[in-house]
Amino acid sequence: MSDDTGGATSLLYGCTTFGRWLAGREERRITLLVDSALVDTDIVATVRTLVASPGRHTELVPLSGPGDVDSVLALAGRLDGSELVVGIGGGSLLDQAKLATVARDDRDVRTRLSLPQRSGLVVLPEFTGRGLPLVAVPTTVGTGTEVSGVACLAHPGGKRLVLGMSLQPEVAVLDAAATATLPGELLAEGVLEALFRVTSPYIGDHRATPTEDALVETVAERLVTLGHALAAAGAAAAPQAPVADPALRLEIAKVSGLSHNAWLHHGRDPYAVKGWLLANELSWALGVRKMTAVAALLPPLWRAISDDEGRLGSAARLERLWSRLRTAGPEPLPAEPAAGVRALIDAWGVDGRLTADAAALDAVAQRTVRAWGAGLPMLGGLTAGDVHRLLADAMQAVPAGE
Numbered sequence: 001m002s003d004d005t006g007g008a009t010s011l012l013y014g015c016t017t018f019g020r021w022l023a024g025r026e027e028r029r030i031t032l033l034v035d036s037a038l039v040d041t042d043i044v045a046t047v048r049t050l051v052a053s054p055g056r057h058t059e060l061v062p063l064s065g066p067g068d069v070d071s072v073l074a075l076a077g078r079l080d081g082s083e084l085v086v087g088i089g090g091g092s093l094l095d096q097a098k099l100a101t102v103a104r105d106d107r108d109v110r111t112r113l114s115l116p117q118r119s120g121l122v123v124l125p126e127f128t129g130r131g132l133p134l135v136a137v138p139t140t141v142g143t144g145t146e147v148s149g150v151a152c153l154a155h156p157g158g159k160r161l162v163l164g165m166s167l168q169p170e171v172a173v174l175d176a177a178a179t180a181t182l183p184g185e186l187l188a189e190g191v192l193e194a195l196f197r198v199t200s201p202y203i204g205d206h207r208a209t210p211t212e213d214a215l216v217e218t219v220a221e222r223l224v225t226l227g228h229a230l231a232a233a234g235a236a237a238a239p240q241a242p243v244a245d246p247a248l249r250l251e252i253a254k255v256s257g258l259s260h261n262a263w264l265h266h267g268r269d270p271y272a273v274k275g276w277l278l279a280n281e282l283s284w285a286l287g288v289r290k291m292t293a294v295a296a297l298l299p300p301l302w303r304a305i306s307d308d309e310g311r312l313g314s315a316a317r318l319e320r321l322w323s324r325l326r327t328a329g330p331e332p333l334p335a336e337p338a339a340g341v342r343a344l345i346d347a348w349g350v351d352g353r354l355t356a357d358a359a360a361l362d363a364v365a366q367r368t369v370r371a372w373g374a375g376l377p378m379l380g381g382l383t384a385g386d387v388h389r390l391l392a393d394a395m396q397a398v399p400a401g402e
Contacts, residue, residue: 008168009136009147011257013250015043018135018173019050027083027133029057033075033097035089036062038139043178044088047137051086063089067096068154069113075100076110079132086135087169088178091143094136095151098167105131113153113162120277120371121378122153124164136169139178141249141256142190142291144197146172148260158284158367174253176246184235184243188348189291191227191252194259195220196275196294201265202321203305203313204272216264217321219255221328226252227348228329236349271378274312275301281368282391286356293394295345295352300393303338311380353396361391 012018030051034044039062051058061078065071079085079100087097102124103109112122136146145151146169151162179187202216226248230236233243243249275297283293302322305313318337326333326340329347333340345352356364365387373379379387 008149008165008170010171011147012171012173013175015046015050015173015175015177018047018137018171018175021171022050025084028055029081029083030059031079031082031085032058032060033085033087033089033093034060034062035093035139036064038089041139041181043137043139043175043180046175046177047086047088063093063096066092066152066154067099072096072099072113072153073103073110076103079104082132084133084135086137088137088139090138090140091145091152094138094143094145094169095153097134097136098145098151098169099153099162101132101134102128102130102164102166109166118370119376120158120160120280121376122160122162124162124166126165128164128166130166130170133171134169135171135173137173137175137178138253140182140190141179141187141252142193144194144257144260146174147257150260152280158371159280161280172257174250174257176250176253179249179253180246181242182249183240184230184233185239185349185351187243187249187252188227188230188235188239188350189289190256191223191230192294192345192348192350193291194256195223195227196279196298198223198259198264199321200273200275201268203302203318204274205268206310206314206317207268208317209267212264212266212268215261217324219258219264220321220325222255223259224325224328224344226255227344231348232330236347239349271380272313274379274382277372277378278368278387278390281364281371282354282394285360285364285367286354288354292351292354295350296354296394296396297390298345298352299338299342300390302341303393304390306337311382311386352394355395356391358392361388361395364391 038044085101087094138146149165149167151167153160153162198216198219235243279293279297283290305318306315308315322337333343365384368387369384
């Protein structure tokens with residue numbers, strides 16, 4: 001799901017530019033929130049050097065795991081007295097930083113995050129502000145959370161999406177050094193995630209919006225081109241190895257953030273992203289990475305749309321978009337969208353193999369409808385049976401011994 005704000009985050013390319021930005025700041029108490037697995041990396045060392053100066057007090061706070069309500073509110077309390085926060089890490093860490101910096105000074109936000117509810121969506125008040133500036137230094141690609149007004153928050157029943165303009169960081173620093181150790185498979189997943197994000201509202205809304213459609217088609221084509229370039233660089237053949245090309249990594253990071261731009265989806269149905277909701281619930285229930293769930297779900301989702309399941313999207317718009325994307329690589333992909341996107345996923349080396357029994361899928365379907373449907377507008381009338389069938393189609397038999 002994309003936010004409808006956009007444009008509030010200032011982009012800085014490279015830590016040298018970030019250093020110049022810092023030189024003009026007056027804040028003296030700075031907190032570095034760092035993924036605990038990255039504390040000893042070059043990007044953290046570089047940022048710590050830039051932040052350090054006479055008269056400044058800097059505290060490094062390592063974080064690990066996904067944030068829940070309790071940990072986010074505890075972090076908000078720990079930020080009392082800080083004047084500037086720099087978050088260095090992937091989507092989970094940056095989401096925690098976004099939520100904690102907004103919640104620190106706003107009791108209403110803390111209440112909304114804590115309030116029991118069945119809906120999977122939490123919308124922050126329109127005029128919520130952030131009194132504590134946040135700089136995001138992403139070390140992964142795909143989520144684009146460094147520029148978005150969306151954050152994920154774990155809770156006992158699954159994962160909630162928190163939406164609000166105030167969540168957007170003031171500054172995002174994109175530096176190729178931040179992804180230097182990122183395995184190729186996670187870069188490939190990041191490209192697929194951004195592609196799924198940018199195409200879902202386009203396909204899910206039946207209405208034509210010529211300018212916005214053209215922007216989506218251009219960004220989506222660029223993502224496909226980058227995904228193929230990543231595969232050619234060996235990411236699919238050596239999924240655990242970092243990708244050596246810093247320019248390619250930086251380009252992927254740029255377009256990843258661009259996938260959140262409000263102009264891409266201005267005026268579209270905000271709930272034309274049903275595949276996102278299903279993939280989030282599936283990944284949570286099966287304990288797999290989100291993009292494993294997306295890779296499993298995307299082909300049957302597109303097949304259903306091609307078969308005129310209008311509640312999921314427009315067959316004509318899917319056909320139009322895919323006819324352009326399929327030729328963006330070295331060889332044309334299959335013309336049928338579901339078969340074509342399956343070939344693309346395989347070419348990029350993204351693993352979408354999932355197995356689950358009928359009872360497990362029924363539980364996921366029931367929870368999905370409770371969080372997003374059954375009177376709530378997000379699922380647009382899809383029933384638990386509809387969801388179960390899609391999830392079942394996404395399951396693949398895995399040969400014995402794997």
